[in-house]
Amino acid sequence: QVQLVESGGGLVQPGGSLRLSCAASGIVFSRYTMDWYRQAPGNQRELVGVITSVNSTNYADSVKGRFTISRDNAKNTVYLQMNSLKPEDTAVYYCAAKLFSYVYWGQGTQVTVSS
Numbered sequence: 389q390v391q392l393v394e395s396g397g398g399l400v401q402p403g404g405s406l407r408l409s410c411a412a413s414g415i416v417f418s419r420y421t422m423d424w425y426r427q428a429p430g431n432q433r434e435l436v437g438v439i440t441s442v443n444s445t446n447y448a449d450s451v452k453g454r455f456t457i458s459r460d461n462a463k464n465t466v467y468l469q470m471n472s473l474k475p476e477d478t479a480v481y482y483c484a485a486k487l488f489s490y491v492y493w494g495q496g497t498q499v500t501v502s503s
Contacts, residue, residue, distance in 0.1 A: 390414035390492045392483050397497030400473055404501070408468040410483030410494055421486045422459060422466040426479035426499075433482070439466060451477075473501045 396408040409484040410422070421440045427433040439457040447455060456469040466483060481497040 390485075392485060392492055392494035394483055394497040396496045397481060397499045399500045399502065401503050402473060402501055404473050404474060405469070405471045406473065406499060408428065408470070408481055408483075408497060408499070410464070410466045410468075412464045412485055412492075415485055415487075415492065417464040417485075418461040419487055422457070422458060423484040423486060424466075424468045424485060425482045426477075427482070427496075428476075428479040431479075436468070436481070470499070473499075475501045477501050 391413045392408045392410055394408060400406050419441055421438060423438050425433050426435040426436050434446060435448060436451055437445060437455060437457045439445050439459050442484045445457050454472045459466045478499060478501050480498050482496045485492045
């Protein structure tokens with residue numbers, strides 16, 4: 389059974405930082421591309437960034453230079469380091485594992501940026 393479990397969300401002030409984690413089980417984690425998405429109320433889910441199985445990364449323009457994705461294959465975990473957070477970063481953040489036609493999603497973790 390495949391499970392992706394996100395953690396690390398919470399309430400943070402503008403300009404602050406958070407690190408999200410996504411722990412995977414039931415897959416050969418090192419083979420998967422890992423994505424981070426987010427969905428704000430009333431908005432469509434949008435891609436935040438990607439890290440491939442060979443550690444190549446790509447980011448949405450809205451987070452480039454502020455967010456960093458990394459992975460630890462020994463721990464089956466992908467991370468999203470979020471710095472210089474803005475109120476518009478408020479959303480539920482999801483991780484997804486992708487390999488060919490296989491796509492698995494986590495349950496999401498809420499990030500709220502507010503003073």
